[in-house]
Amino acid sequence: xxxxxxxxxxxxxxxxxxxxxxLGAFILAALGSVYFMExxxxxxxxxxxxxxxxxxxxxxxxxxxxxxxxxxxxxxxxVFNKKIYKxxxxxxxxxALALLAGGLMxxxxxxxxxxxxxxxxxxxxxxxxxxxxxxxxNGFFLIVGVYLWMMFERRMNKYSRKVGxxxxxxxxxxxxxxxxxxxxxxxxxxxxxxxxxPMFVVMSFAFGLAFFVLVLMASYKWTERPLGDAIVNRLSNxxxxxxxxxxxxxxxxxxxxxxxxxxxxxxxxxxxxxxxYTQLFWYVQIILGGLVPLALLYSPMTKxxxxxxxxxxxLVIIGGLAQLYVIIIGGQxxxxxxFPGKEILAGYGGIASYVPTVPELMLGLGGMAVALIAIAYLxxxxxxxxxxxxxxxxxxxxxx
Amino acid sequence: MNRWMVLLLSLMVxxxxxxxxxxxxxxTEADSIKSSDKTYHQSISMIRKMHPEFLNxxxxxxxxxxxxxxxxSLSGCVTCHASKKxxxxxxHAIDASEQFCSDCHQKVAVTVDCxxxxxxxxxxxxx
Amino acid sequence: MDNTINRRDFIKATTATTAGVATLGAGITLTTYVNxxxxxVTNEKRWGMLVDTNQLTESDxxxxxxxxxxxxxxxxxxxSTGDQKAGWIKKVKVKDxxxxxxxxxxxxxxxxxxxxxxxxxxxxxxxxxxxxxxxxDKHLCIGCRYxxxxxxxxxxxxxxxxxxxxxxxxxxGKGTVESCTMCVHKVDKGEQPACVSSVKSDAVIFGDLxxxxxxxxxxxxxxxxxxxxxxxxxxxxxxxxxx
Numbered sequence: 230x231x232x233x234x235x236x237x238x239x240x241x242x243x244x245x246x247x248x249x250x251x252l253g254a255f256i257l258a259a260l261g262s263v264y265f266m267e268x269x270x271x272x273x274x275x276x277x278x279x280x281x282x283x284x285x286x287x288x289x290x291x292x293x294x295x296x297x298x299x300x301x302x303x304x305x306x307x308v309f310n311k312k313i314y315k316x317x318x319x320x321x322x323x324x325a326l327a328l329l330a331g332g333l334m335x336x337x338x339x340x341x342x343x344x345x346x347x348x349x350x351x352x353x354x355x356x357x358x359x360x361x362x363x364x365x366x367n368g369f370f371l372i373v374g375v376y377l378w379m380m381f382e383r384r385m386n387k388y389s390r391k392v393g394x395x396x397x398x399x400x401x402x403x404x405x406x407x408x409x410x411x412x413x414x415x416x417x418x419x420x421x422x423x424x425x426x427p428m429f430v431v432m433s434f435a436f437g438l439a440f441f442v443l444v445l446m447a448s449y450k451w452t453e454r455p456l457g458d459a460i461v462n463r464l465s466n467x468x469x470x471x472x473x474x475x476x477x478x479x480x481x482x483x484x485x486x487x488x489x490x491x492x493x494x495x496x497x498x499x500x501x502x503x504x505x506y507t508q509l510f511w512y513v514q515i516i517l518g519g520l521v522p523l524a525l526l527y528s529p530m531t532k533x534x535x536x537x538x539x540x541x542x543x544l545v546i547i548g549g550l551a552q553l554y555v556i557i558i559g560g561q562x563x564x565x566x567x568f569p570g571k572e573i574l575a576g577y578g579g580i581a582s583y584v585p586t587v588p589e590l591m592l593g594l595g596g597m598a599v600a601l602i603a604i605a606y607l608x609x610x611x612x613x614x615x616x617x618x619x620x621x622x623x624x625x626x627x628x629x
Numbered sequence: 630m631n632r633w634m635v636l637l638l639s640l641m642v643x644x645x646x647x648x649x650x651x652x653x654x655x656x657t658e659a660d661s662i663k664s665s666d667k668t669y670h671q672s673i674s675m676i677r678k679m680h681p682e683f684l685n686x687x688x689x690x691x692x693x694x695x696x697x698x699x700x701x702s703l704s705g706c707v708t709c710h711a712s713k714k715x716x717x718x719x720x721h722a723i724d725a726s727e728q729f730c731s732d733c734h735q736k737v738a739v740t741v742d743c744x745x746x747x748x749x750x751x752x753x754x755x756x
Numbered sequence: 757m758d759n760t761i762n763r764r765d766f767i768k769a770t771t772a773t774t775a776g777v778a779t780l781g782a783g784i785t786l787t788t789y790v791n792x793x794x795x796x797v798t799n800e801k802r803w804g805m806l807v808d809t810n811q812l813t814e815s816d817x818x819x820x821x822x823x824x825x826x827x828x829x830x831x832x833x834x835x836s837t838g839d840q841k842a843g844w845i846k847k848v849k850v851k852d853x854x855x856x857x858x859x860x861x862x863x864x865x866x867x868x869x870x871x872x873x874x875x876x877x878x879x880x881x882x883x884x885x886x887x888x889x890x891x892x893d894k895h896l897c898i899g900c901r902y903x904x905x906x907x908x909x910x911x912x913x914x915x916x917x918x919x920x921x922x923x924x925x926x927x928x929g930k931g932t933v934e935s936c937t938m939c940v941h942k943v944d945k946g947e948q949p950a951c952v953s954s955v956k957s958d959a960v961i962f963g964d965l966x967x968x969x970x971x972x973x974x975x976x977x978x979x980x981x982x983x984x985x986x987x988x989x990x991x992x993x994x995x996x997x998x999x
Contacts, residue, residue, distance in 0.1 A: 270835070270930045272916035277839035281901040281914060341899015341914060341931030349898050352879040359878035359902050415988055416872060416908030565910055567863070567984060568850050568999075574858070576848035577910060581839060685895075692893055693883060694796035695944045704924050722920075746894050746929030748922045 233316045233623075236616040238452045240609035245451075252602040259595020262588035263338045271341065274589050279581035280561050285339040287553045288593030291436060292332030292600060293366070293407055294429055295549070297400040298437020300325040300373065302464075303380075304400070307393030313463060316615040316623055317445070318393075322377045323604060323613050324441050325400075326370060331600030333366060335592055358409050365403040372396050381611070404430045411556065418495040419560030424485060428478040432549065435471035439545035442468060444604055446539055448614060457620030458533065465538050469526040472545055476519045479552070495563045498580075499555060506559035509551045518548010558583055654732045656710030656723075669709065680706075684743075703743060708751045722749035793944045802888040803867070803938060803993060804965040805952065806972050806981060809859040810998035811959035817847040817862045823954035824864075827939060828926045835917040842913040844936045845951060850999065859999045862951065862960075865890060865911040865936035866984060867993030873903035873912065881933075888965075888993050889938045897932040904933060908985050911935050938993075965993065 239245075266273060276283040302321035306314035314321075337343055353360045376396045379389035408429030411420040442464050449456035483500065486492045499506055522541035524531070531537040564578045608614055615622070655663065662669055670676045676683075680701075687701040699705055710729040711720040724730045724744040734741050825831040830842040845864035851857070867890045873882040874890065881896035882903045892903075892912075904912045912935040915928060922928050925941040939949035947953075952962040963972035981997040983990070 267931075270917035271914065272833075272835040272837070272840050277916075278841075278843065278904065278913050279839040279910070281904040341901070341933070342897065345896075345898045348879050348896055349900075352881075352896055354874075354877055354880045356875050357878045357902075359876060359900065363878060410902075413876075414872075414906055416906060416985075561905070565908060567848070567909065569985075569987070570854070571850045571852050571999075574849040574851050576846050577863070688895060690796070692891065692895075693885065695793055695885060695887070695940070696796055697793045697941075697944050746922065746927035746932065748924050748927070749920075752924035 233615045234617075235319065235612035235614065237610060237612050238448065238608045238614060240605075242451075245605070245609075248451075248605055249602060252598040252605070255591070255598035256595050256602065258591045259338075259598070262591040262595070263343075266339075266588050266592070267343065273586065275584045275586050276589075277581065277583070280558060280583040282557055282561065283339075283583060284554075284558075284585040284589040285335050285592050286557055287550060288596050289332045289335035289339070290407065290557065291546075291550055291553050292328045292335065292596055294404060294433040294553075295436035295440050295546075296325050296328035296332060296433075297369070297404045297407075298433035298435065299328055299441045300396060300400050301434055301437060302441060303376070304393060304397040307390045308397045313460060313624060316618060317441075317460070318389075319377065319380050319613045320445065320448075320608075321441060322373050322380070322396075323607055324444055324600075325437070326373050326377075327600040327603040327607075328437070328440060329366060329369060330603060331596040331598075334599055335596035338592060358406060358413060362403075362406045362410065365399070365406050369399060369403055372399050400433075401430060404433045411560070416565060417560055418492045418566060419499070419556070419563060422482060422486065424478065424482050428475075428482055431471065431474045431478050432552065435468065435475045435545055436549040438464065438468050438471055439542040439549070442542045443539060443546075444601075446535060448604075448608060449618065452614070454614070455617045455619035455622075457618055457623055459620045459624035460618055461535060461538065462533060465526055465533075465541075468538075468541065468545065469523060472519060472522050472526075475552075476515070479515075491566070491569070495560075498563050499559055503559060503562075503580075506555050506562065510555050510559075513551035514548050514555060517544055518551060522548070654712065654727060654729050656729050657713045657720075658709040658711075659729075662709070703747055704752065707748065711750050720750035724749050797885055797887040797944075799886040799888075800966065802869075802965045803943060804888070804963065804972055805867075805938070805949070805994045806961045806975055806997065807861055807994065808959045808961075808979075808997045809861050811957050812860065812862070812955070813959075814847070814860050816955045816957070816959055817860055819954045820862050820951035820960070821845050821847060823950040824936070827923070827942075827950035828928075828937075829921075829923045830913070830928065830934075833915075833917055833919070840914075840916045842915070842934065844911075844913065844934070861996060861999060863909060863911070863984070864951075864994070865938070866909050866990070867936075867938060869991035869993070871990065872906040872908065876902045876906040878902065885940070889940050889943070890935075891937055891940065892933050892935065894927060894929060894932045894934070899931040899933065901933060908988055908990070 274283060300321055302314050303318035303325075304321075305311050306318045306321075337346055340346070349363060353363075355361070372392070373396055376389065376392045379385040379392045405426045408426035411417075412423055412425035414420045445464070446456065446461070448454075483496060486496045499510055501507060503510075522544045525537045525541040525544075526532065562581045562583060564573075564580070567573065567577060617623075659669070683701040684703055684706075687696075688703070690696040691702070707723050711723045712728060713720055721728050722744070724741055726735070730741050730744075824845045828844065830844055833841050836842075845862055847860065848863045849858060849860050852859075867884075867888055869884075869888065871882070871884055871890050874884055876882075878900065879896045879898055881893045881898070882890070883893055884890045899914065901914055904914060912933050914933050915930050918930050919928055926937070928934055939947070939951075942949060948962050952960045961972045961975060963970040965973060965976070967973055976995065979997045981995040982999060983992045983995055
């Protein structure tokens with residue numbers, strides 16, 4: 230294996246500026262949406278007192294979950310000492326930070342009072358999982374930042390494994406914390422399950438890797454750098470394993486809920502007669518975001534085909550968004566069980582309706598655009614990407 | 630050098646307070662207290678400098694501990710310092726432009742967050 | 757400083773007569789407003805409410821809702837639609853699936869002893885007073901709505917639009933969360949919550965749960981009462997009998 234040389238991308242082509250302009254337009258649209266939502270109040274959104282977290286939270290949590298997952302590549306390299314992933318470590322750290330920044334932006338800008346963000350940073354209730362998450366997010370920035378520094382600075386390279394282990398531990402705690410935002414809501418039947426936390430961890434593996442694969446393939450294609458099959462096929466296999474693992478956890482979660490008689494009604498709602506939520510669950514989350522990518526990644530006809538890997542990654546992302554939509558919004562749409570053993574005739578109940586509005590969608594997409602624009606710019610200014618990932622450079626077992 | 634800094638700063642500060650003196654924005658009740666030669670605040674300069682601290686301290690005591698004394702209550706500020714409109718018996722919102730609060734706060738570009746929730750005129754029935 | 761006057765005296769005098777200003781002497785005392793709530797509330801009391809659904813009529817509940825709206829000024833939101841509108845207290849009709857018995861009750865913040873909203877709030881804005889009243893400190897509320905996710909009673913509302921002309925004692929504002937305050941401003945003055953006083957019968961009793969001489973304490977000892985979602989062990993301050 231030859232020495233890996235990292236180099237900035239040129240970032241002077243027309244394509245680069247077109248990319249920046251396109252993403253910039255999304256960000257502007259998001260900022261416009263935020264101004265509109267915050268100026269008028271949340272009545273212009275589809276959110277209400279029943280559906281208190283809407284589409285922005287779907288995007289925000291997706292990005293945050295994916296962020297911790299994107300760090301996996303670096304972790305595999307440094308924690309589990311898999312040399313082939315080592316050249317990807319820097320990019321992995323970068324994608325993780327960028328996704329987290331995008332997700333937090335969406336989360337913060339959907340607050341009722343985003344102008345009071347300083348309060349969230351100064352007033353902590355240590356019993357609140359949300360407050361812990363704020364600390365975990367800030368810590369993630371810090372620790373991944375240090376990790377990147379260890380990787381960039383030759384003199385510090387020897388510490389990168391130790392910091393890598395710390396970062397890996399931190400990201401596991403972070404995603405557990407994100408999952409626990411829902412897992413400890415005793416009042417909501419759809420959420421009150423300890424499995425939420427590990428399920429979020431596995432989801433992060435899949436979503437983060439899908440995002441990473443797309444960023445990697447796009448940046449090597451657009452900068453015309455060689456990217457060998459050895460790495461791509463590994464990532465493809467890994468993605469398949471993660472997608473299957475997510476489906477396994479989803480199955481366990483729903484079977485576990487069905488087993489508890491008290492939760493069978495909400496399960497029935499999600500799985501059978503929940504309208505849009507049922508459709509999203511089966512058609513988008515399970516089929517489009519699970520079975521189809523698995524087929525693309527493993528069937529002999531499409532295996533090894535990069536376009537198909539890209540398509541599979543896009544589908545995993547779409548399926549992931551659908552999954553969070555079903556969890557977050559479907560879980561709220563189903564009414565609280567106020568009087569077990571009684572039927573509520575009037576005054577409360579029924580399935581809450583939620584129709585997302587354009588500003589909410591634009592805010593969510595804006596978060597993605599922020600992540601991507603950060604990646605596009607930083608690979609231009611700092612040497613994140615190896616100049617070649619051809620098989621003879623990247624593969625430690627390459628012969629000849 | 631330092632002497633010039635002090636001079637500059639005090640000029641800036643005086644200009645702010647000078648602005649706060651304008652009679653017509655003192656508020657209807659506060660005006661009549663003043664014209665009858667009484668004072669309500671023990672020290673005007675203290676209130677000018679410290680009112681955010683006083684109010685924040687009081688708000689926590691009221692909300693969290695149920696201490697509901699008159700001292701430093703925001704509704705007290707509003708009751709005295711809101712100005713009646715010329716034509717009617719209604720009040721201007723105290724945070725409206727050129728009214729008591731905004732008069733200074735605009736000048737020093739410090740936003741007042743109180744009135745995103747609190748009532749901006751004296752309670753109904755106080756005329 | 758001999759000219760210091762008390763604002764309350766001042767307003768009293770000026771509203772009584774315009775000549776009152778002239779008659780105000782110098783150095784009027786500050787002692788006219790001595791009251792128990794100069795001191796912080798303590799956990800020697802726990803405020804609670806008992807709703808007897810056998811006695812409570814549907815029109816009683818409607819009266820409670822409108823008394824609450826009138827007291828706190830919610831319900832007039834212009835732009836909010838459907839579930840976006842504030843709802844601090846609502847009328848709920850439930851049927852027992854086994855006995856078919858129908859009860860009507862008023863549902864509002866249950867003022868839990870172990871409130872989930874307080875546990876989850878990242879900024880300590882959701883808070884419980886020493887005397888058991890659960891409130892939102894809107895000075896600290898950032899509008900994250902996690903408390904609304906956590907509340908088992910759907911008791912909280914988020915302000916979805918700009919508001920003006922709030923009640924003096926009840927600040928409310930866009931982007932923050934609000935709910936029943938058990939009329940804390942009245943309770944601190946020794947009065948009853950607005951909804952309680954709107955009911956003419958004894959169907960709703962308010963008082964100190966700990967005080968063995970209070971009506972609510974004595975009634976709770978006699979009649980069988982229940983907490984909504986008692987299985988969650990939140991030890992609510994609002995209790996119900998007859999459901």
